[in-house]
Amino acid sequence: DGGITQSPKYLFRKEGQNVTLSCEQNLNHDAMYWYRQDPGQGLRLIYYSQIVNDFQKGDIAEGYSVSREKKESFPLTVTSAQKNPTAFYLCASSIDLYSNQPQHFGDGTRLSIL
Amino acid sequence: KNQVEQSPQSLIILEGKNCTLQCNYTVSPFSNLRWYKQDTGRGPVSLTIMTFSENTKSNGRYTATLDADTKQSSLHITASQLSDSASYICVVTTGGFKTIFGAGTRLFVKA
Secondary structure: OOOEEEEOOEEEEOOOOOEEEEEEEOOOOOEEEEEEEOOOOOOEEEEEEEEOOEEEEOOOOOOEEEOOOEOOEOOEEEOOOOOOOOEEEEEEEEOOOOOOOOOEEOOOEEEEEO | OOOEEEEOOEEEEEOOOOEEEEEEEOOOOEEEEEEEEEOOOOOOEEEEEEEOOOOEEEEOOEEEEEEOOOOEEEEEEOOOOHHHOEEEEEEEEEOOOOEEEOOOEEEEEEO
8 A cells, every 4th residue: 555654653752852753655756744733733844855855944944854865755853952842743745846636644753752 | 924714623513414614715826725634643634625716526425615716615524424523624735835734623523
């Protein structure tokens, strides 16, 4: 089955620690995205990538970093600079940035502070 | 400012009943509008997508409408089932690729 796999499902971060969330897709999509979801708010874009070795900041990129070394993979690192990291993180992909086709989402990683 | 507002915030209905969720947007330029269903602890799943020229789109018991003049959309659920309990998210894409997500409507279907 084609889809997006996010891991781990749950993650806990200690003070001053960086953590990395994994996102893998086998849909052969060029574009990938990271969103943050907080209660009562719409999804907010953290980073997006149109193609391998290229990525751009979204609306709330501060305290986060990404890489896109392979088409299938788009890991997100939550750094210690992100002071309020507790949230539900969603990775998504689409055929490309401008297609009318829907984004496909993974099942998310819930990050909490210890 | 580009915004997507959904109402109501939450809704409780009895199994078998119909319901309608609302979405108002102030996004410009407009490219398309999508409705997603998100089960608790899962990622959103696409239900419908409509471009400017489409005013209705169905997916089984889900029917979405779009009025581009008033910038309003609705999602109608017919003969609700317990499995319809979820959040429903309205998403509008601008003329570029930027997407603006509504906060969602939380639907509870009771037996």
